Amino acid sequence: MTTRDTxxxxxxxDTAKQVFFKEGxxxxxxxxxxxxxxxxxxxxxxYFRSRDELIRQVYEEGMDDMDNRLSQIMESDIPxxxxxxxxxxxxxxxxxxxxxxxxxxxxxxxxNSNLHNKPDxxxxxxxxxxxxxxxxxxxxxxxxDPIHFAxxxxxxxxxxxxxxxxxxxxxxxxxxxxxxLMLERKDITCKMLFGKx
Amino acid sequence: MTTRDTxxxxxxxDTAKQVFFKEGxxxxxxxxxxxxxxxxxxxxxxYFRSRDELIRQVYEEGMDDMDNRLSQIMESDIPxxxxxxxxxxxxxxxxxxxxxxxxxxxxxxxxNSNLHNKPDxxxxxxxxxxxxxxxxxxxxxxxxDPIHFAxxxxxxxxxxxxxxxxxxxxxxxxxxxxxxLMLERKDITCKMLFGKx
DNA sequence: TCATTGTTTGACAAAAATGTTAAACATTTA
DNA sequence: TAAATGTTTAACATTTTTGTCAAACAATGA
Numbered sequence: 001m002t003t004r005d006t007x008x009x010x011x012x013x014d015t016a017k018q019v020f021f022k023e024g025x026x027x028x029x030x031x032x033x034x035x036x037x038x039x040x041x042x043x044x045x046x047y048f049r050s051r052d053e054l055i056r057q058v059y060e061e062g063m064d065d066m067d068n069r070l071s072q073i074m075e076s077d078i079p080x081x082x083x084x085x086x087x088x089x090x091x092x093x094x095x096x097x098x099x100x101x102x103x104x105x106x107x108x109x110x111x112n113s114n115l116h117n118k119p120d121x122x123x124x125x126x127x128x129x130x131x132x133x134x135x136x137x138x139x140x141x142x143x144x145d146p147i148h149f150a151x152x153x154x155x156x157x158x159x160x161x162x163x164x165x166x167x168x169x170x171x172x173x174x175x176x177x178x179x180x181l182m183l184e185r186k187d188i189t190c191k192m193l194f195g196k197x
Numbered sequence: 198m199t200t201r202d203t204x205x206x207x208x209x210x211d212t213a214k215q216v217f218f219k220e221g222x223x224x225x226x227x228x229x230x231x232x233x234x235x236x237x238x239x240x241x242x243x244y245f246r247s248r249d250e251l252i253r254q255v256y257e258e259g260m261d262d263m264d265n266r267l268s269q270i271m272e273s274d275i276p277x278x279x280x281x282x283x284x285x286x287x288x289x290x291x292x293x294x295x296x297x298x299x300x301x302x303x304x305x306x307x308x309n310s311n312l313h314n315k316p317d318x319x320x321x322x323x324x325x326x327x328x329x330x331x332x333x334x335x336x337x338x339x340x341x342d343p344i345h346f347a348x349x350x351x352x353x354x355x356x357x358x359x360x361x362x363x364x365x366x367x368x369x370x371x372x373x374x375x376x377x378l379m380l381e382r383k384d385i386t387c388k389m390l391f392g393k394x
Numbered sequence: 395t396c397a398t399t400g401t402t403t404g405a406c407a408a409a410a411a412t413g414t415t416a417a418a419c420a421t422t423t424a
Numbered sequence: 425t426a427a428a429t430g431t432t433t434a435a436c437a438t439t440t441t442t443g444t445c446a447a448a449c450a451a452t453g454a
Binding site for chain 2: 100102105110111121156158159181185191
């Protein structure tokens with residue numbers, strides 16, 4: 001079967017990511033996704049066979065994406081702090097687009113538990129920890145388990161975006177105000193991490 | 198109808214909170230919840246009329262709980278830093294029990310959008326911001342929008358707990374190791390917030 | 395004890411979500 | 425153009441989830 005590539009398969013997958021990662025509608029049905037994509041629901045089955053398979057692919061690609069974003073910290077050979085600054089810049093821009101990507105992944109992990117971990121991610125994480133440890137040893141970061149640095153960084157970047165509906169309500173913020181705050185956070189997060197206050 | 202109170206209604210609601218807030222199984226069905234509670238599924242309808250009503254009550258009480266926890270920051274009249282230290286201590290203990298409470302609330306907000314905000318929470322938040330602003334004015338905190346202090350605090354406390362399945366996998370952690378790290382974070386979070394590194 | 399009434403259960407019904415199929419449609423290519 | 429083949433659609437079927445009801449059960453009180 002020489003696929004004719006009408007872009008529909010990709011459209012459905014991309015729309016599913018919009019719904020799950022961007023809008024955070026984690027209970028969305030195939031009908032919801034088809035509607036959002038403006039296509040007949042049957043096409044979900046035509047291209048993906050089942051809902052589960054669509055979810056599986058979205059999950060898989062979400063994980064791959066995380067993996068790729070992690071790689072970014074490794075490859076460049078610039079000083080640690082600059083590397084982190086640049087990482088925060090890129091990662092936060094992505095997260096502002098898709099705040100619920102990690103939440104989706106975790107929710108799937110919590111409901112399925114038949115998750116296959118990508119072994120090369122462990123290596124990257126170890127590598128990252130080693131980089132942090134080096135900074136600690138050379139006195140540029142306070143003494144602590146390197147995992148805390150990573151946790152701090154991801155927490156400060158992602159969590160406010162997840163809680164957006166709540167913050168908007170509690171602090172009576174417009175979309176513009178919220179976006180402005182998130183952009184400010186790039187700097188704030190960096191300063192928090194390196195203790196330069 | 199003089200209720201006989203067999204504790205079943207409360208059991209179902211508590212179990213729902215266990216499933217949603219503790220296990221993070223956000224797609225759980227009424228059957229899942231009934232099974233977890235060890236009761237006949239029909240009792241969910243007997244006591245709550247519909248699934249939606251059970252969810253509504255869990256949502257409502259989850260919000261009330263957040264409200265109460267926020268109040269805690271207001272009432273005591275001890276110095277700001279001590280207040281925050283004590284708050285982190287209590288809040289993190291709660292969050293370790295129910296990591297997905299806020300995630301559940303947000304997911305519901307994202308799917309329903311017919312949320313009625315509790316107006317008195319706005320007041321508490323304003324009060325909290327004023328307290329932070331005072332610290333800033335008196336030079337005990339760096340200059341920034343007080344909302345960032347709140348965002349930093351909640352992010353550092355909650356997000357690592359949400360991501361637990363991922364961190365456990367990436368860093369090859371046992372439950373005990375993870376718990377130990379989370380307890381360490383009480384201190385780390387506090388130091389991050391006040392810049393004492 | 396026996397009637398009353400609230401609770402629990404299982405069988406059934408309804409609704410919602412997902413999956414299948416055949417026919418209509420569109421594109422390619424011979 | 426016409427056959428071949430991939431794509432889309434609507435009708436239908438199946439499965440899953442939710443909701444209803446009457447009968448069984450258990451506790452209370454006259």
